[in-house]
Amino acid sequence: MADLVVVGSVALDTVSTPFGKVSEALGGSATYFSYAASFFAPVHVVGAVGEDFPRDHLDLLQRRGVDMEALEVRPGKKTFRWTGEYGFDLNEARTLETQLNVFAEFRPSLSPRHRAAPFLFLANIDPDLQREVRRQMTNPVLTALDTMNFWIEGKRESLLGALREVDVLLINDAEARMLARQPNLVKAARAIVELGPRVVVIKRGEYGALMVTGKDFFFAPAYPLENVFDPTGAGDTFAGGFMGYLAQRGLTDPASVRKAMIFGAVMASFTVEDFSLERLKRLSPADIEERYAAFRTMVNVEP
């Protein structure tokens, strides 16, 4: 098992969907990522919270063995907050408010141990910060990056710089089209491969995820669920399962990357079944194995 470092947000989310609402619930890209990845490999969070961040939330991650030595708790500051809502089309979140708070002045500085980690996930934050973290790493075996429309539009040059330094880009379909300035998804993914990452993973919500490399495709369906409550964190949980599995195996060969896609889809399928990390909190390794088997059956022509 190899060490896995994630830099991203640890946040308090207020989310409403047609099925309910939560206020100031545990959220953030690094939170979902690290919780999911903790089922697979030792994971280290780089980030910052304010002094208002509930102790219970830190305990929750610590009980999963997540290392939070590099999660700064800043006195006198407030935690990052996101408020969003979903309509019946759960594929699209509407952001109502973002309070960067402590994250606005966050400047990561990694310890020698973190710098030496072979697996790195740059969650969806300012590409300047993503590059700063990447630069501090000694020689990672595999670096993956997530981003969003806000940075594609607002910090394109910095993002392009970050992309040249990563192996895998995880991105949703609309953002892939926006980044590549190309409406066809396959052409968009191939154009992105030219920008740096050798693997592009396109997340399509309830329609699954498509991986595009130079010439290959791999498709991981989404699990057909009878009840989807809240898609918040699904993409970060996917990344957690994906990177967690690769770090666990210490491998980056094509077969391992394909299996990692399935584990990503498996973990995301749990997250959306409840608000915040509620479903993940009830999760056992046996649940993960069982759903992985169900995913395999779902695409296997020999049932």
Place this chain on the structure above:
Amino acid sequence: MADLVVVGSVALDTVSTPFGKVSEALGGSATYFSYAASFFAPVHVVGAVGEDFPRDHLDLLQRRGVDMEALEVRPGKKTFRWTGEYGFDLNEARTLETQLNVFAEFRPSLSPRHRAAPFLFLANIDPDLQREVRRQMTNPVLTALDTMNFWIEGKRESLLGALREVDVLLINDAEARMLARQPNLVKAARAIVELGPRVVVIKRGEYGALMVTGKDFFFAPAYPLENVFDPTGAGDTFAGGFMGYLAQRGLTDPASVRKAMIFGAVMASFTVEDFSLERLKRLSPADIEERYAAFRTMVNVEP
């Protein structure tokens, strides 16, 4: 190889997409279906055209070995015509005009040979006609049915009657929700299984197709294409590959049905690459095998 009968439309389509336009091109559900199925098994078309139907189109189907003994050419009548358009979201067709013409008074009467066929496809037509054909069949091994919002809304009772007499329903996702009156797709599919068909195949355009049985799921992705020109006929071509493969094997066991889903997706992936049947006309059995292998690779964790 077992005989396969299809009842449906043989039509002249006028279609515009963001990529071009065709006028009075060969179309119709039975046309796409039979052309695709002809690569797998002996297929027999039950339908009607007017005396204006171009001889070339009949020759085209005949060269593929499609039996058109039961395709009535009605003197003094006009062929069924459909005019539609697509925007950049190619998943949704907008019907501009439908002229039933000869189809309005079509009353199928099957020959003894057709009645004895073991495989039957009831393409998207009036459910009264679908039932009329089903009733004439001796004892089919497998009957599949396609339908659309127009019949779900306008002839619900007759459609429910038809569903009780079929094994497989092929339907798109919005129509599955409409038929079951249930927004969640998995619940909708399971509700439809209670209505009669033991297998429900939900077509989701560029997102692939999902098969739901009592407890199982099977997922066939759509092939990621760099150029999609016209989705007209994709669903009927899918059905042609699906039913054609089953008729070729003469089997209806779960593994064969799963392989049939992939052959359906393979055939549909060709149809959308050009207008009308243009891509299918250039198709060789080797092309089909090659793309089938590509589909398998696309979901196989051992690349």
